[in-house]
Amino acid sequence: MTSRRQRTNSLGLTKADYNARPTTLCQGCGHNSISSQIINVAFELGIEQHKMIKLSGIGCSSKSPAYFLGGTHGFNALHGRMPSVATGALMGNHQLQAIGVSGDGDSGSIGMGQFKHVMRRNLRLVYIVENNGVYGLTKGQFSATADMGQFLKYAGLNELPPIDLCMEAIVAGCGFVARSFSGDAKQVRELLKAALSYEGTALLDIISPCVTFNNDESSTKSYPYGRLHEVQLHDISFVPKLDEIEIDDYQPGTMKEVEMHDGSQILLRKLEEDYDPTDRMGALHRLQWAQEKQEFITGLIYYDNSRQALSKVMNMIDEPLGTLPNEKIRPSKEKLDQVMENLI
Amino acid sequence: MTSRRQRTNSLGLTKADYNARPTTLCQGCGHNSISSQIINVAFELGIEQHKMIKLSGIGCSSKSPAYFLGGTHGFNALHGRMPSVATGALMGNHQLQAIGVSGDGDSGSIGMGQFKHVMRRNLRLVYIVENNGVYGLTKGQFSATADMGQFLKYAGLNELPPIDLCMEAIVAGCGFVARSFSGDAKQVRELLKAALSYEGTALLDIISPCVTFNNDESSTKSYPYGRLHEVQLHDISFVPKLDEIEIDDYQPGTMKEVEMHDGSQILLRKLEEDYDPTDRMGALHRLQWAQEKQEFITGLIYYDNSRQALSKVMNMIDEPLGTLPNEKIRPSKEKLDQVMENLI
Amino acid sequence: MAIRSAIPDAAVDDSGQRSVINDFSIVVATANGTGSQTSNLAILRAIYKMGIPVNGKNIFPSNIQGLPTWYHIRVSKDGYVARRENSEVLVAFNSDTAVQDLQDLPSGGICIYRDDLKGLPERTDVTMYPVPLVRLLRQTGAKGSFRDRYTNMIYVGVVARLLDIDLEKLDLALDIHFKRRRKLVDMNMEVIRMAYDWAMENLEKSDPYRVAPMNETEGQILITGNEAGGLGSIFGGVTVCTWYPITPSTSLVDAINEYLPQLRIDEETGKATYAVVQAEDELAAIGMVLGAGWVGARAMTATSGPGISLMTEFIGLGYFAELPGVVWDIQRVGPSTGLPTRTGQGDVLAAYFCGHGDTKNVVLFPGDVHECFKFGTTSFNLAEHLQTPVFVLSDLDLGMNNWLSEPFDYPEEPIIRGKVLTAEEVAEKGFKRFADIDGDGIGYRTLPGNEHPLSAYFTRGTGHNEAAVYSERSEDWLENMERLNRKLDTARDLVPAPVVDEQEDADFGIIAFGSTKFAIEEARDRLAAEGVKTSFMRLLALPLSNDVREFVEKYDRVYVVELNRDGQMHMILQTEMPDLATRLVSVAHLDGMPMTAAWLMRTLQEKEGEAA
Amino acid sequence: MAIRSAIPDAAVDDSGQRSVINDFSIVVATANGTGSQTSNLAILRAIYKMGIPVNGKNIFPSNIQGLPTWYHIRVSKDGYVARRENSEVLVAFNSDTAVQDLQDLPSGGICIYRDDLKGLPERTDVTMYPVPLVRLLRQTGAKGSFRDRYTNMIYVGVVARLLDIDLEKLDLALDIHFKRRRKLVDMNMEVIRMAYDWAMENLEKSDPYRVAPMNETEGQILITGNEAGGLGSIFGGVTVCTWYPITPSTSLVDAINEYLPQLRIDEETGKATYAVVQAEDELAAIGMVLGAGWVGARAMTATSGPGISLMTEFIGLGYFAELPGVVWDIQRVGPSTGLPTRTGQGDVLAAYFCGHGDTKNVVLFPGDVHECFKFGTTSFNLAEHLQTPVFVLSDLDLGMNNWLSEPFDYPEEPIIRGKVLTAEEVAEKGFKRFADIDGDGIGYRTLPGNEHPLSAYFTRGTGHNEAAVYSERSEDWLENMERLNRKLDTARDLVPAPVVDEQEDADFGIIAFGSTKFAIEEARDRLAAEGVKTSFMRLLALPLSNDVREFVEKYDRVYVVELNRDGQMHMILQTEMPDLATRLVSVAHLDGMPMTAAWLMRTLQEKEGEAA
Numbered sequence A, B: 001m002t003s004r005r006q007r008t009n010s011l012g013l014t015k016a017d018y019n020a021r022p023t024t025l026c027q028g029c030g031h032n033s034i035s036s037q038i039i040n041v042a043f044e045l046g047i048e049q050h051k052m053i054k055l056s057g058i059g060c061s062s063k064s065p066a067y068f069l070g071g072t073h074g075f076n077a078l079h080g081r082m083p084s085v086a087t088g089a090l091m092g093n094h095q096l097q098a099i100g101v102s103g104d105g106d107s108g109s110i111g112m113g114q115f116k117h118v119m120r121r122n123l124r125l126v127y128i129v130e131n132n133g134v135y136g137l138t139k140g141q142f143s144a145t146a147d148m149g150q151f152l153k154y155a156g157l158n159e160l161p162p163i164d165l166c167m168e169a170i171v172a173g174c175g176f177v178a179r180s181f182s183g184d185a186k187q188v189r190e191l192l193k194a195a196l197s198y199e200g201t202a203l204l205d206i207i208s209p210c211v212t213f214n215n216d217e218s219s220t221k222s223y224p225y226g227r228l229h230e231v232q233l234h235d236i237s238f239v240p241k242l243d244e245i246e247i248d249d250y251q252p253g254t255m256k257e258v259e260m261h262d263g264s265q266i267l268l269r270k271l272e273e274d275y276d277p278t279d280r281m282g283a284l285h286r287l288q289w290a291q292e293k294q295e296f297i298t299g300l301i302y303y304d305n306s307r308q309a310l311s312k313v314m315n316m317i318d319e320p321l322g323t324l325p326n327e328k329i330r331p332s333k334e335k336l337d338q339v340m341e342n343l344i
Numbered sequence C, D: 001m002a003i004r005s006a007i008p009d010a011a012v013d014d015s016g017q018r019s020v021i022n023d024f025s026i027v028v029a030t031a032n033g034t035g036s037q038t039s040n041l042a043i044l045r046a047i048y049k050m051g052i053p054v055n056g057k058n059i060f061p062s063n064i065q066g067l068p069t070w071y072h073i074r075v076s077k078d079g080y081v082a083r084r085e086n087s088e089v090l091v092a093f094n095s096d097t098a099v100q101d102l103q104d105l106p107s108g109g110i111c112i113y114r115d116d117l118k119g120l121p122e123r124t125d126v127t128m129y130p131v132p133l134v135r136l137l138r139q140t141g142a143k144g145s146f147r148d149r150y151t152n153m154i155y156v157g158v159v160a161r162l163l164d165i166d167l168e169k170l171d172l173a174l175d176i177h178f179k180r181r182r183k184l185v186d187m188n189m190e191v192i193r194m195a196y197d198w199a200m201e202n203l204e205k206s207d208p209y210r211v212a213p214m215n216e217t218e219g220q221i222l223i224t225g226n227e228a229g230g231l232g233s234i235f236g237g238v239t240v241c242t243w244y245p246i247t248p249s250t251s252l253v254d255a256i257n258e259y260l261p262q263l264r265i266d267e268e269t270g271k272a273t274y275a276v277v278q279a280e281d282e283l284a285a286i287g288m289v290l291g292a293g294w295v296g297a298r299a300m301t302a303t304s305g306p307g308i309s310l311m312t313e314f315i316g317l318g319y320f321a322e323l324p325g326v327v328w329d330i331q332r333v334g335p336s337t338g339l340p341t342r343t344g345q346g347d348v349l350a351a352y353f354c355g356h357g358d359t360k361n362v363v364l365f366p367g368d369v370h371e372c373f374k375f376g377t378t379s380f381n382l383a384e385h386l387q388t389p390v391f392v393l394s395d396l397d398l399g400m401n402n403w404l405s406e407p408f409d410y411p412e413e414p415i416i417r418g419k420v421l422t423a424e425e426v427a428e429k430g431f432k433r434f435a436d437i438d439g440d441g442i443g444y445r446t447l448p449g450n451e452h453p454l455s456a457y458f459t460r461g462t463g464h465n466e467a468a469v470y471s472e473r474s475e476d477w478l479e480n481m482e483r484l485n486r487k488l489d490t491a492r493d494l495v496p497a498p499v500v501d502e503q504e505d506a507d508f509g510i511i512a513f514g515s516t517k518f519a520i521e522e523a524r525d526r527l528a529a530e531g532v533k534t535s536f537m538r539l540l541a542l543p544l545s546n547d548v549r550e551f552v553e554k555y556d557r558v559y560v561v562e563l564n565r566d567g568q569m570h571m572i573l574q575t576e577m578p579d580l581a582t583r584l585v586s587v588a589h590l591d592g593m594p595m596t597a598a599w600l601m602r603t604l605q606e607k608e609g610e611a612a
C-alpha cells in the first residue's frame, strides 16, 4: 500500500485519532452523521480530548458518545438524566468542556424536567439532542417531539402536539439555541464549533432521521422531508479567536457578526432578511410561526451571552474541585476548635 | 341566638356546605384566600360535590384541598406528581370534574416534567398553581419561580432565572392559561368559573403570597408588591350558559366575548387596548415582555378551544371506565376462542 | 448421580442408519435487524405444524441492527422446552461470531455455514455443510434490502432439506406469519425451494439429526408470555393501561393495544371501554395507574427493572394509601440498565419491599404462558380486593419467546371488585375508610362519584386515622400499620397457592418460581431416571402462603433455585422461617441466559455431594 | 425483673423537704410557629449552663404555624438522654391539647398552665400552677406578633422560679441564642424577670421538682446531629453538595451552607473550594452527586425516605458503574410521606438493597453526634475507596434535636481518595478499569482530565467487561457481578466495626444501631441494677463485619432492637447467619417517637418471660 501522508491538525493528530469504537447504530442513522461531525470539528479545532467529557442518557442517540472521541472520558447515564450527571461533573471539574448527547425521548419525555433545569443553571455544556421524533431503541413509539397527526406503522396516529425543544430552551433561559439537520453537515459543524466556544449551556436540536422507524417522507423528521424543506435562517460560519477574519463579498446589512466571550466570532450571512438571533421575542415568535406552518428552520435561533456560567456565579476556585489537594478540603484544627468554642 | 336564614344556592345548599376541615396553614397565607374562592365559586355555581375530585401534590399549597369542598373525594399525591394521578383518575372516570392544586415548587421544580406533559394531554382539569416563589412547607428555600436577584433571609440570593409557568403551559399546548393574584378575589373567582367550564386543561397560575417566608415588598410574590403592581389585562366576568347576558355600558371595541364549548361565555372588558388572549404569539410576547419589565399582569392570558379533551380524542365510552359492569370489561368466551383459533 | 452428556444418544433407525429424531437443538447465528426472525419463526412453526414439540429462544442484542443474534430451537419429542447448553445443529450465518460459534458446536454436531466465512477452525469431529450464499443469492436476483431477507430464506431451505422439514408446513408457517398475504409467502417460498433443491443436489446428508412427524401439538397455540399476559389482562377486565416503553415489557402492551380494539369496543356505541396511555416516563405511568385505581378502574402498567426503581416512591404511596393497581415487571438483567435483552429473576426483593419505610407488596410469579393469562384476572382481583399494588414478575424468556401451549380456557375466576360501598350502603352502614370491620385488615372504600355526602374522604400518603383524617398521633400510626400487616396476612390466604409435586421418600425438596420451572421439571425427570427422588414446590406468590412451611418441614434440604446472584427468594424464605433457615440452600445463578436442566443437575449434584 | 415507676423516687433533702433534684422531665405544650422554640431552647441551655446534663426533644407537627408542638426536656443528673414516657412537669400553654396533656401528667406531677384554659379535668393528684397570662401579657405592653413571643417568655419566667433555674444562666442562654444582640436579650429577659417575680409572689412552691447546679457539663457543646454531620462532611472534605429540601434532612445542608463560607473559602484567592447546588428534585440531586464523584469530587446529598425512593434507579447505577457518592438519609416515619416530623429507622432495607437487580450498598449508622461528625470523613473515604454509593442513616431524633456532647476532636482519620491512577501511573502500569488487580474486588480508576490517552473509558450502567467495554457476554456479566460481591466482602473489613459492651455471664445479647443507643444504655443500667446482665453490640455499618457472628454465637438470645415495624435489621442478620437465626429475636416498634428505656425494659421482660 502507498503510504499517503495523512492530514494532521495543530496538535499533530490525524482525524482517526478522534475516532472511537465502531458504531452499532443502523446504517444511515442520522446519529452517525452527527458523530462524524463531532469528530471533524474536534479534529479541525485541534481539541485535546482529555480536556473534554462526553455524556448521554439512554437511547440510540445516547449510545453515540461511544462512537466518537475515544480519548475522552464518557458517561452513559440513565434515561433522561444526562443533565444532572453533567451538572455534577461540571461542578466537580469546571475546567472540562462537556458534550452531552440526548434523544428526543430522552430529553422531551422522561427528561423534560432535567432538560429545563439544566438550561436554567447555565453550565458550560454543549447539549445535543439527536431528534428523530421517535423512540429508536425501543422500536418506534412516538416521542414527545413527533408531529400531531403523524402516522407510524408501529405506533399508529399521534394525537398530541409536539414539544419544540428550542422553544423550551429559550423559555428556560438558555442563551445559545440552534436547530440543524444531520443531513446538513456543514451547518452542524459550524454550530458545533460555536457552541463549544459558548460559556454556558448551548442547545443544538439536530433533526436526525431514524431510518428504521421514522424515515417516511411524510414525517418532518425524515431525510426526504429535511432535504426538501430545510430553510436556513442564515449561512453560518465560526471564526476561532486566533484566526484572521477575512470576509469576502461583504455586503452591508447582509451579514451579522456575533462576538463571543472567548473572542471567537460567529458570522451569519443572512438568508432570512430581518431575522435577528439576539432578539428573544423574535426568536420565540419565529419558532412559533415555524411550528404552525410546519416549516423546518435551521440555524442559530437565539444567542445571548449576558448570563454567566454557573461556576462563575458560584465564585468557584480556578482549580477543579474534584482534585483539590487534601489540605484545601479539610480545614485546620484551629478552625474546628473555633467552631467548637462557639458551640459551648 | 337569632336564626337568620342563610343564603342557599340552586341546590338549596349553603356556603358552609362547601367547607371542609379547618385550615392548618398560616394565618394570612394566600393559599387560604384561594380555598375561600373555590368554596365561593362552588357555592355560586351550585356545583354537586360528588361530581368533582380534588387532587394535589405536596406542599402547603397542596394541603389546601383538605380545606375546601369536604363533600368531594380528594387525593393528596406525591411531590410533583399530581398531574399523573389526575390523568389516571380522569381516564378512569372522565365524567368527573377535577381541580388540581399545586405549588410553584411542586410544579416548577420536581414536577416540571409532569406539568408539561399533562398540558400536552389536555384532560379536563383545572390546574391551580398557588405560586409564592418559595418552598413554604420546607421553610423558605427558593423555588424555580423566584425572581433572579431576589434575596431571602433564609435562602440568600437567587441567581437563576425564574420559570414562568404561564409561558410553559402555552408552549406545551395548554389552551386556557390565566394568571391571577390571591389578593384579587373577584378575578380569581371569575377565572375559576371559566376554567371549570373549559373542556381541557386550564392553568391558573395564582400568585399567592407566603406570609411567613416571602412577603417582603421587594418580592414580586408578596402581598404589598401584588397590591401595588397588579396590572389587569382586562376586567373578566364569566356568564354561565343559562344566564341572560346583560352587558351594561357596552362600548364597541372595549369588550371581547369568548364563547365556550358548553355555551358559557367569558366577557373581557379590555383594560389593555390591543391585548387579544386568543393570539398565541401575542400571549407569549406579552408574557415575555412582562417578565423582562417585571410587570405583574393578570387575567386570561391565552384562550383556545380548538383542541379536544383527551377522553374524546380516545373515543372513550360515555360511562366512567372505572365502574363499567363486569360484562363490559370481560369479553365473551366466543371471543377468546376466536383469538385462540388464530394462534393455532 | 451422573450428568448425562448434552447430546442425546443416537439411535439406529429402521434403515440401519444412526439417527437422532426429534431430539436435538438448532442454533441460528445471524445479525439482528436483518429479518432473520421471520426465517427462524418459520422453522419453528413448521416443526410444530409437523406435530413435534418445539421451543424457540431468541438471544438478541440491545440494539436495532447489525449485532449478533442467536435463535435457539429445541426440538424435543418428550416436550422439554428449557434451554439446552449445546445445540447440535449450527447455522453459522454471522461472520462476526462464526469462529466462536463453530468452536462451541459439540462434537458430532453439524454446521451449516455460508461459504464466504473466513478463518473458521478446522474441526473433524463435526459435519460441515457449506452454502454458496453469494451464488444462490445471485440466483434469486435479490437487490437491496431483499438480499438480507433472502439470505435468511436460503438457510431455511438448506435446513429444511438437511433436517427433513416439510416444505408444505413451511409454506403454512409463512402463511400465518404474513397473515395470508400470499404474494409475500410465495416470494419467500420460492427462495426456500431453490435452496432446498440446491441442497438436495449438492449436500450429502451424513449426520443423524432429523425431524419426523408426530402428533403431539395438535390444536396447540404458539404464544409469548407477554401476549398471554396482555390477553389475560384484557379478559381480567383492564380498563386503564399506562406504560412507558422498555424492553422486554413493551410487547405486553403491544398485545393489549392490538387486541383491545377487537375485543373491547362496546358493541352498542362503537366506543372504547378502555384507555391506553403512553406516559412520559414510569413515574407518570404508575401515578396514572394509582389515580385510575382510586376511581375504580382496573389499572395496570408494564415495565422492567429500571421502571420498578423509578416507581418506588409511588408504590410506597399505593401500599400506604391502599390503592389498587397492577404492575407487570418483565424482568431483564440488572442492576441498573444491565443487560436489557437478557433474562433473569433479580427483582424479587425490589418488588416485595418496594418503597422506603416498612412496605411489603403482593407479588405474583407466573411460570408459563397459561399463568400469564390467568394472572391477568388474578392480579386485578387481588389488587382490588386487597386495595394495594400487585406486582406480576415475569421475565424476558417467558415474556418474549414463543411457547407452545394448549389454548387458554375461558377464565373460571370471576371478576372481583373488592369492598366498594355504594351510596346506599354508605347511607345504611355509615363509612369509615380504614376501619377493620371484617378483621381481615381490609377497609371499605368509596369511589369518587359516589353521591352520598359522607362517602368523600381524602386519600393521602401521610399518617391518618381510621376515618382517613390526617393524624400524627402515635396510636393512629401504630394501629394503621398493624392493620396493614393483618392485610398482608389475609393476602397469604388469597394469593394463588404454590404448585406442589411431591415424590414419596424424596431425597430433597426444591423451591422455585417463574420460568425456571421448565429446566427444573426436566432435571427432575432426569434425576428420577437416575433414581434420585425430588419434591418440587413452585411458588406462585408473595407473601408466602402457609403451606410453604409444611413443605420445608418435610425435607432436610430444600434447594431454592433462582436466576439471580444473591438468592433473593432464599433470603425471604429464611426470614419467614428462621427455625428452618438452615435447611434452605440457595441455588442462585445469573448470567443472563435461561436456566438449563444440565446446569441444575450439575449444581444439585455438587451441593448434594457437599451435604453427603 | 420489675419495671421501675416512671417517676424517680423522691428523696428528702437537707431542709427536710421531699425533693427530686435534677432527675425529671419537663414537657412544654405550645403551638408551632409562635417562637416557642426560642423559649424552650433557653430553658434547655440555662439548665446545661448550670452544669446539669439535659436533653431536649422537639415533637413538632408537619406544618408551619398553629399546630400542637411538645418540647420535652429531660434533666438527668446521671446523664441519661433518652426520651422518657412521662414528664413530671407540664407547661400547658396550648389550649388545643391542654385537656389531653393534663390527663397524661403522671400522678405527683405539676402543671403550669395559662389560666384562660377551659374545661381542664379536675386532678387532685397533681399540683396546679395557674398563670394569669392575659394580665401578665398586658403588663408587658406587647402587641401584634410580640404577644406570642412574650407569652412564651412568661412561661420561661414561671418555670425558672418554680424549678430554681438560674436567671443569670437564662440571660446567658438568650445571649447565645440571639448571637450577642443584647437589645433582644434584654427585652426578653425583662419579661422573664417579670413573670419570675410574679411567680415568686403568687405561687407557692409545693412540689419536689427542682434543679441544682452541678459540674457535669463543663466545656460541653450543644449541637444537633445534622449540624454535626454537616460539619463532619466539611472536615471530611466535601467538595460538591447537592440537595433537595426535605424534612428532617434540610438542616444538615443548612449547616453545610452556614459553615462552608467560614471554613472553606480559599485563603489565597478568596474563592470557594466547594459547590452547593439546590437541585430541582432528588433524582437530579443524586445524579449530580454521581457525576461529581465520577470526576473525583467528594460529593454528597442529604434527604429522607421519599428522596431515597426517588433515588433508587441512580443508586443502582452508582453501585453497578462503581461511582462514589454519599447519601445522608435522615430517617423520618414511612412508608410514603408518612409522618415527616416523627422519627424512625425504617429505611434499612430500602438503603441496603436500594436498586433493582442484585444490589447491596454500604450503609453507616451513626449513633450520636460524635459519630455524625466522624462519619463525615468515613463516608467519603469508604465511597472513594470502594467506588460505590455510601448511605449514612441518621434519624430525625438524632438529626434535629440538640444534644450535649464533648467537643469534637480533630478527625484522626486521614482523607483517603482511593485507587485513582495519574497519567504517569497509567503510562507505567497500563489501565483496565475493572480488573481486580489487588484481589479485593476494587479496580483502579482514572478521572476525566487525565492526560494519558489510554486513561479514557466509558462509564455505563450496561454490561461491560474488565476493560469497561460494552459486553453482553454471560462470562463478563458473571465475573463482574462476582467481583462486586468480593468488593462488598472487602467492605466488611473496612467499615467501622460494631461497638461492643459485654458483661460477663450476660443473660442475653442486644444488637441495635443508631440513636436507640441512648434508651438501650439506660435500660441496661437499670437492668443491671436489678441483676440482669446484658451484652450490647451496636452496629455501625452494613455489610456486617465478621465479629457480629462471634457476638451472636455467645448468647442464646440476642434481641435485635430497632425503630421500625418489620424488624428490618433483624431480617438482614437472619439471612446472613441462618444457622443462628433462631437466636435472633426481633424487638421492633415504630410509633414515631424516640425509644424509651421503660418501653424497652418492659418489652425485654416480656420476651424473656416467654423465653423462660
Ligand SMILES: Cc1ncc(C[n+]2csc(CCOP(=O)(O)OP(=O)(O)O)c2C)c(N)n1
Residues within 6 Å of the ligand: A058, A059, A060, A061, A062, A079, A102, A103, A104, A105, A106, A107, A130, A132, A134, A135, A136, A137, A138, A143, A210, C244, C245, C246, C247, C282, C306, C307, C310, C337
Ligand atoms: C427508566 C427507563 N425507561 C425506559 C427505558 C427504555 N428506553 C431505552 S431508550 C428509550 C427511548 C429512546 O428514545 P430517544 O431518546 O428518542 O432516542 P433514540 O433511540 O430515538 O435515539 C427508552 C424508552 C430505559 N432504558 N430506562
Ligand SMILES: Cc1ncc(C[n+]2csc(CCOP(=O)(O)OP(=O)(O)O)c2C)c(N)n1
Residues within 6 Å of the ligand: B058, B059, B060, B061, B062, B079, B102, B103, B104, B105, B106, B107, B130, B132, B134, B135, B136, B137, B138, B143, B210, D244, D245, D246, D247, D282, D306, D307, D310, D337
Ligand atoms: C420527594 C419529596 N421531596 C421533598 C419533599 C419535601 N417537600 C415538601 S413540600 C416541598 C416544597 C413545597 O413547595 P411548593 O410546592 O412551592 O409549595 P408551598 O409550600 O410553597 O405552597 C418540599 C420540597 C417531599 N415531600 N417529597
Ligand code: SF4
Residues within 6 Å of the ligand: A024, A025, A026, A028, A029, A030, A031, A060, A061, A132, A136, A137, A209, A210, A211, A212, A213, C064, C065
Ligand atoms: S433504530 Fe433509528 S435511531 Fe436507532 S440506530 Fe437505527 S436508525 Fe438510528
Ligand code: SF4
Residues within 6 Å of the ligand: B024, B025, B026, B028, B029, B030, B031, B060, B061, B132, B136, B137, B209, B210, B211, B212, B213, D064, D065
Ligand atoms: S409557610 Fe407560607 S405558604 Fe406555608 S402556610 Fe405559611 S404562609 Fe402559607
Ligand SMILES: [Mg+2]
Residues within 6 Å of the ligand: A059, A103, A104, A105, A130, A131, A132, A133, A134, A135, A136, A143
Ligand atoms: Mg428519538
Ligand SMILES: [Mg+2]
Residues within 6 Å of the ligand: B059, B103, B104, B105, B130, B131, B132, B133, B134, B135, B136, B143
Ligand atoms: Mg411555593
